[in-house]
Amino acid sequence: MRKKTNVGFWELIARIILKNRVIILGVIAVITIFLGLQWKNLGMTYTEANLLPKKHIVNQQYQDFLSKFGEEGNLIVIGFKDETFFTPKNYAAWNELMTGLKNTKAVDLVVSLNDLKKLEKDTVAEKFVLVPFIDQNQTVNPDYLKKIKYDLFNNLPFYEGLLFNKQTGSIRSAIYLNKKIVNTAARKTFILEELVPRIEKFEKTTGIDLRVSGMPYIRTINAENMKGEIGLFIGAALLVTSLIFFLFFRSFRATFISICILVIGVMWSFGTLGLFHYKITILTAVIPPLIIVIGITNCIFLINKYQQEIKLHNNQAKALQRIISKIGVSTLMTNLTTAVGFATFMITGNDLLFEFGLVTSINVISVYLLTLVIVPIVYSFMPLPKEKHLYHLSKNYISSLLDWVENVVKNKRKVIYTIYGLVLLFSIIGVSQIKVSGSLIGEMPKSASFFKDILFYEKEFNGVMPLEIMINTKHKKGVMKLSTMKKMDELQETIATIPELSKPVSVVNLVKYSKQAFYNGKPEYYELPTSQEQTFILAYAKNATKNSKDNLMKSYVDSTGQYARITTFMKDIGTKEMARVEGKLKKRIEEIFPKDRYEVILTGKALVFQKGTSYLVDNLIESLIFAILVIAGLMTYLFRSGKMVLASVITNILPLCITSGLMGYFGIPLKPSTILVFSIAFGISVDNAIQFMAKYRHDLLQSNGKVKKSVFSALRETGISTFYTSIVLIFGFATFTLSSFSGTIALGGLISCTLLFAMFANLLVLPALVLTFEKKKAKKEDSIEGEI
Numbered sequence: 001m002r003k004k005t006n007v008g009f010w011e012l013i014a015r016i017i018l019k020n021r022v023i024i025l026g027v028i029a030v031i032t033i034f035l036g037l038q039w040k041n042l043g044m045t046y047t048e049a050n051l052l053p054k055k056h057i058v059n060q061q062y063q064d065f066l067s068k069f070g071e072e073g074n075l076i077v078i079g080f081k082d083e084t085f086f087t088p089k090n091y092a093a094w095n096e097l098m099t100g101l102k103n104t105k106a107v108d109l110v111v112s113l114n115d116l117k118k119l120e121k122d123t124v125a126e127k128f129v130l131v132p133f134i135d136q137n138q139t140v141n142p143d144y145l146k147k148i149k150y151d152l153f154n155n156l157p158f159y160e161g162l163l164f165n166k167q168t169g170s171i172r173s174a175i176y177l178n179k180k181i182v183n184t185a186a187r188k189t190f191i192l193e194e195l196v197p198r199i200e201k202f203e204k205t206t207g208i209d210l211r212v213s214g215m216p217y218i219r220t221i222n223a224e225n226m227k228g229e230i231g232l233f234i235g236a237a238l239l240v241t242s243l244i245f246f247l248f249f250r251s252f253r254a255t256f257i258s259i260c261i262l263v264i265g266v267m268w269s270f271g272t273l274g275l276f277h278y279k280i281t282i283l284t285a286v287i288p289p290l291i292i293v294i295g296i297t298n299c300i301f302l303i304n305k306y307q308q309e310i311k312l313h314n315n316q317a318k319a320l321q322r323i324i325s326k327i328g329v330s331t332l333m334t335n336l337t338t339a340v341g342f343a344t345f346m347i348t349g350n351d352l353l354f355e356f357g358l359v360t361s362i363n364v365i366s367v368y369l370l371t372l373v374i375v376p377i378v379y380s381f382m383p384l385p386k387e388k389h390l391y392h393l394s395k396n397y398i399s400s401l402l403d404w405v406e407n408v409v410k411n412k413r414k415v416i417y418t419i420y421g422l423v424l425l426f427s428i429i430g431v432s433q434i435k436v437s438g439s440l441i442g443e444m445p446k447s448a449s450f451f452k453d454i455l456f457y458e459k460e461f462n463g464v465m466p467l468e469i470m471i472n473t474k475h476k477k478g479v480m481k482l483s484t485m486k487k488m489d490e491l492q493e494t495i496a497t498i499p500e501l502s503k504p505v506s507v508v509n510l511v512k513y514s515k516q517a518f519y520n521g522k523p524e525y526y527e528l529p530t531s532q533e534q535t536f537i538l539a540y541a542k543n544a545t546k547n548s549k550d551n552l553m554k555s556y557v558d559s560t561g562q563y564a565r566i567t568t569f570m571k572d573i574g575t576k577e578m579a580r581v582e583g584k585l586k587k588r589i590e591e592i593f594p595k596d597r598y599e600v601i602l603t604g605k606a607l608v609f610q611k612g613t614s615y616l617v618d619n620l621i622e623s624l625i626f627a628i629l630v631i632a633g634l635m636t637y638l639f640r641s642g643k644m645v646l647a648s649v650i651t652n653i654l655p656l657c658i659t660s661g662l663m664g665y666f667g668i669p670l671k672p673s674t675i676l677v678f679s680i681a682f683g684i685s686v687d688n689a690i691q692f693m694a695k696y697r698h699d700l701l702q703s704n705g706k707v708k709k710s711v712f713s714a715l716r717e718t719g720i721s722t723f724y725t726s727i728v729l730i731f732g733f734a735t736f737t738l739s740s741f742s743g744t745i746a747l748g749g750l751i752s753c754t755l756l757f758a759m760f761a762n763l764l765v766l767p768a769l770v771l772t773f774e775k776k777k778a779k780k781e782d783s784i785e786g787e788i
Contacts, residue, residue: 014324014376018317021377028370032264035271042270044223045279047183048073048215048605051612051672053349058611062603065470068558069565071179072466073605074108076191076214077457078199079172086145090206095136097202098173106181106190112173113163118156119517121540128517128540157526158513161461161503170460177216191220211453213464215605218441221450229739230285234266236735237289241296244728249303250388257378258299264374265291265367272359272366282443283356286736286744291363293732294338294684297725298371301331301691304721306379311390320376328372330694333638334687335368337631341683344623344630345676350616402719405763406712413768420765423658430661436617437574437669445740454572462502463571468604469585470565474597477561482534485511487592488566489528494588495568500581502569507556514541570606574669578610613672620675627679628653631686639693647769648689654765655685655757659750668750673743677750684729684751685758688722689766696770707774711767719763726759 017024052059066072078097084090095114102110117130133156138144152159153166164171175195181187195217199210238259246255266288273284305327309319342364345357408416444451457464471488473479485508492504512526518537519525529537557564570578582602589600628649635645656678668674695718699710733755736748 010325010328011321013328014321017324017373017376018320018380021380024373024377028264028374032267032271035268035275038271038274041274041277043185043279044188044227045281046185046187046219046223048219049281049352050608051350051352051616052608056611056615058603058608061470061601062608065468065565065601065603068470068563069468069555071182072468072567073215074177074179074182075466076175076177076195076212076217077172077461077464078175079170079211079457079460080208081168081170081211081456081460082208083169084206085171085208086142086149088140088142088145090208091139091145093202093205095139097198100198101175101195104190104194106178106186106194107175108178109176110173111163111176113152113171116152116159116163118521119158119513120521121517126540128514155521155523157523158509158516162505165460168460172211172457172461175214182216187216188220188223191217192224211456213450213453213457215464218444218450218454218464221448222444225445225448225740226282226285227280229741229744230280230288232738233286233289233735234292236738237292237732238262240735241292241728241732244731245296245300248300248724248727249307251385253382253385254299254303257375258296258303260378261299261367261370261374262292262295264370265295265363268366268370269359269363272362276355276359278355278359281352281355282741282743283352284359286747287356287360287363289732289735290360291367293729293735294364295367295371296728296732297687298331298335298368299375300724300728301334301721302327302371302375304724306375307385307390308717310385314384316380316384320380324372324376326698329638330691331368331372333634333694334690335364336634337686337690338683339364340630340634341627341679341681344627344679345620347626348616348619348623350619353616398720398723401723402716405719405767406715408764409715409767409771410712413772416764416768420654424654427657427661430664431657433664434660435576435667435669436614437576437671439572439574439671441572443673443741443743446742447740458571461569462500463569465570465572465606465609466604467501467568467570467602467606468565469568469589470563470601470603471593472599473562473564474599475562479507479557479561479564480538482528482531484564485528487598488564490592491588492566494585495566498581498584500571500573500577504566504568505556506566507564508566510556511537511541514538567604575610575613575671578606579614582607582610616672617670617675620672620679624675624679624682627682631683635686635690635693638690639697641697643773644693644697644770647766647773648686648693650769651761651766652682652686652689652758654761655754656682658757659754662753663750668746674746674750676747677754680747681751681754681758685755685762688718688725688758688762691721692718692762692766707771711770715763715767722759722762726755729755730759 050059054060085094091114094112098110098112098114101107102115114134114136116133118133119128120131122129133152134148135144152164153169160166163173177187177190181190195212199212202208203210241262242255242259245258246252249255269288269291273280273287278284302323305323306319309322310316313319339361342357343361345353346361348354441451441454444454454464469491471479471484473481473484478484488506488508492506492508495501495504508528512528514537515529515533516523516526518533518540556567570581573581585602589602593600632645632649635648636642639645659677659681662668663670663674692714695714696710699713700707703709703713730752733748733752736751737745739745739748
C-alpha cells in the first residue's frame with residue numbers, strides 16, 4: 001500500500017506539471033519579476049561581522065566598554081618610512097594632505113606631525129597648555145625641519161610608538177572618523193572619494209609611498225575587492241559548469257535549458273537576499289555561484305534520466321512522466337540533504353552564518369523545484385532527442401569505467417576495505433596534527449596593497465588590532481589616585497615586554513607627560529610624579545582641563561573618574577598565540593590588581609575576534625554532527641533500512657576524514673572558513689549515495705529481493721550521473737579558487753578535494769558495503785543460480 005501511495009503521489013505531481021505547463025511558466029515568471037524587484041534592497045555590508053552571540057559574556061563586556069569610551073574602530077592611520085620627508089616641499093604637501101582631511105565632515109580629529117601639540121607649563125595661570133610643536137612660518141627653512149626631526153625623535157617620548165618609531169624612523173598620523181559614519185555608506189564615500197584621491201595626489205607630488213591602514217579603511221577596501229569578485233564567481237561558475245555539461249551531453253538544447261534554470265536560480269538567490277534585507281557579506285557573496293554549481297547537478301540527473309528513457313522506449317510522454325515520478329523523490333531527498341548541510345549553520349548563534357544558511361538552504365530547494373518543472377515542460381515542447389544526443393550514454397570511456405567499477409566491487413572487495421582502512425589510518429594521523437587557528441587578516445587578499453600596508457604597521461608599530469584593558473576602581477575619581485596609576489604603569493611595563501603588543505597608552509602616559517612639561521620638557525622627567533610632586537602637578541593638570549577642548553584625558557578616563565582604559569595594538573598572530581598573550585596578561589593583572597579593590601577586564605576587537613573564532617569553530621563542529629544526524633534521519637525515513645543508512649554514512653564520512661588528514665599534513669588550520677567545508681561537502685556528497693540507494697531499493701522490489709542484480713543494475717544507471725555530477729561539482733567549486741580571499745580559496749579547494757574522494761567512495765565503497773551487509777542474501781542468490 002505504501003508503495004502504491006508513494007508512486008501515485010509522484011505520478012499526480014507529474015500530471016499536474018505536464019497539464020499546466022503555461023500556467024507554471026507564468027508563475028515562475030511572476031516570482032522572478034517579484035524577486036527581481038527586491039534587488040533594490042541589496043547592498044554591501046558596512047558593519048563588522050561579530051562572531052559571538054549578543055548575549056555572550058565577552059560581547060557584553062565589549063559593549064560595556066563601548067558605552068563608556070565610545071567606538072574604538074574609527075581610527076585610520078597614514079604612515080611612511082622615508083628619509084626625504086623633512087624637506088620644505090614634502091612637508092608642505094603633507095601639511096596640505098592632513099589639513100584637507102581635518103576639514104572634512106567625516107573626520108573628528110587628526111593627530112599628525114604638522115598639527116602636533118606639545119604640553120608646556122604656564123607658570124602665570126598655573127596650568128598646562130597645549131602649544132603647536134611646529135611653527136608653520138619656519139617650515140620653508142630646511143635647517144628648521146632638521147631641528148624638528150631631532151626634537152620629535154629625542155624630546156617627545158609621549159608620542160613614541162604612537163606617531164613615530166625612533167629606531168626605524170617611521171612616522172604616522174592618526175585620523176579619527178566621526179563615529180556616526182563608521183558603519184554607514186558615508187564611510188565608503190569618504191575613503192574612496194576623499195581619502196584615496198588625496199593620498200594619491202600626495203604620492204604623485206612627493207614620490208613618498210604612503211601606508212594606510214586601520215579597521216575602517218581595511219573593511220572598505222576589502223568590501224570593494226569582494227564586490228568585484230561576485231561577477232567573477234558567477235561568470236566563472238556558469239561558464240565552467242555549462243562547458244563541462246556540454247562536453248558530457250554534446251547537446252546545445254540541454255545546455256541551454258540548464259543555463260536558463262541556473263540564471264533564474266541566481267536571480268532568485270539575489271532576490272531572496274533583498275527580500276530579507278540582508279547585505280552582501282564575504283559568505284552571502286558566494287551564494288549565487290553555489291546555486292549554479294548545485295543546480296547543475298539537478299539538471300544532469302533529470303536530463304540524463306530523460307535521455308535514458310528515450311533510448312529505452314522512445315516514448316516522450318512516458319519519459320517525461322518517469323523523470324518526475326521516479327527521479328523527483330530521490331532528487332528531492334538529495335536536495336534536502338544539501339539544504340540541511342547549509343541550514344545547520346543557522347544553529348551556530350552567529351548572524352552572518354544564520355543569513356548564509358537560511359538563504360542558501362531556501363535557494364537549494366528553489367532551484368530543485370525550478371529544475372523539476374522546467375526540464376520536463378521545456379522538453380515537452382521540443383522534438384525527441386536525436387541519436388547523437390544519446391551517444392554519450394554508451395561512450396566507451398563511460399562503459400569502461402563502469403565495467404572496471406563493477407569488476408572491482410564484485411571481485412576485489414577485500415582490496416577496497418584494505419585501502420579504506422589504510423587511508424582512514426593515514427587520515428587519523430593527519431587529523432591529529434591539525435591546529436585550530438584564526439586570523440583577522442589571514443582571510444584577506446595577500447596581493448592587495450592594503451594587506452602589505454598591514455604588514456608594514458605590524459613591523460613598525462606592532463599591529464592595528466586594538467586590545468583594550470578596562471579598569472574599574474570601584475570608586476569615583478579612583479583612577480587619579482597615585483596608587484592606581486602605579487599599578488597601571490606596572491601593567492603597562494609588562495605589556496611593553498610582550499613583542500606581539502604595541503606600546504600601551506593610558507592616562508598614565510598623560511600624567512608622565514605632565515611631569516615632563518612641569519620640568520620644562522626635559523625628557524628624563526617623563527615618569528610618574530612622586531607623592532610630593534603629585535599635588536602641584538595634578539593641580540596644573542586640573543586647571544588645564546577646565547573649559548578645554550583639548551582635554552586628552554577624557555579619551556582614557558570616563559566622566560566619573562572610576563573607569564580607565566589601557567589601549568594597545570596586537571599583531572595578527574592567530575588565535576592560539578592570542579590566547580597565550582591573553583593568559584599572560586590575565587596572570588599579571590591578578591598579581592597587580594587585588595580583586596576586592598579592582599575589576600579589570602580584557603576586551604577590544606582583537607580579543608572579541610579571538611573568542612569569536614574559538615566559539616565559532618566549536619559550534620561549527622556541533623553543526624556538522626547535527627547535519628550528519630539529520631541527514632541520516634532523512635535517509636532512514638526514505639529507505640526504512642538501518643543497513644542502507646549505515647553504508648551511506650560510512651561511505652561519505654571517509655572523504656571528510658581524508659580531507660581533514662590532508663589539512664593536518666599540509667598545515668591548513670581548522671578555522672571558520674575551512675570547517676564550513678565539511679557540512680557543505682557531506683550534504684552534497686551524500687546525494688550520490690541517495691541516488692544509488694533509491695535505485696537499488698527500487699530494483700530490489702522489482703527483482704523480488706535479488707541483491708547482486710539490484711546493486712549492479714543501480715550502479716550501471718546511477719554511475720553515469722554520479723560521475724557527471726561529481727566532475728561538474730569538482731570543477732564548479734574549483735572556480736572559487738580564483739578568489740583573492742584565502743577563506744574562499746580554501747572553501748572551493750577543500751570542497752573540490754572532498755567531492756573527488758566522495759566520487760570514488762560512492763562508486764566503489766558504497767556498493768561493496770551493500771553487498772557485504774547483505775552477504776547472506778547474496779550467497780543464497782549465488783547458490784540458487786548455481787542449482788539452476
